[in-house]
């Protein structure tokens with residue numbers, strides 16, 4: 336049974352898997368088409384356009400289904416000590432990025448969003464540490480500077496998500512069945528949450544706190560756009576891909 340998200344993950348109650356099918360990423364930082372970043376008033380969101388096929392993920396706990404990229408957005412706080420939605424052993428990171436994908440057996444995101452197998456969201460923890468910028472994250476933090484006004488957008492290089500590849504993507508992620516963390520909270524999400532954070536500089540996180548949240552009041556900024564930890568009555572079934580099977584060669 337799916338639960339409401341986010342949840343506090345504790346390694347004590349988790350099923351460790353040593354022969355997980357490889358989770359595959361296709362096209363997330365390929366230099367094709369164009370990317371745009373948007374200030375939606377509640378978050379910063381990245382989308383791709385002008386490409387034949389959206390990036391997609393398959394394999395792992397998703398089986399043979401193909402989940403196409405819809406958008407990536409961020410959650411953050413007014414301090415570096417919180418901002419993420421999920422926690423692992425109680426640890427909080429400065430940000431959590433959500434790469435939202437929909438099952439391509441449905442026509443589009445809107446048709447998929449309320450189906451039990453409709454969505455797969457990949458979560459990346461991002462932590463502010465020191466003042467040395469993370470080069471791979473620089474295209475995002477530069478783009479964020481250009482969308483400080485609400486409802487504006489700016490173009491980005493199409494490889495602006497290359498920082499995702501800093502993770503060893505085939506393993507060391509948690510999976511459980513949960514929900515969207517924003518209204519209407521559909522329980523349609525297969526969560527894939529990488530255990531290790533990606534470290535960026537404090538400045539690279541701080542630019543997010545300058546995004547305007549209200550068209551009438553320029554002093555109002557987007558901060559603390561994360562949902563509180565949910566406490567399901569019954570413990571959710573969480574698996575951890577400790578190791579993955581080697582990718583079979585055709």
Ligand SMILES: [Zn+2]
Nearest residue numbers: 408410433516
């Ligand atoms: Zn989110």
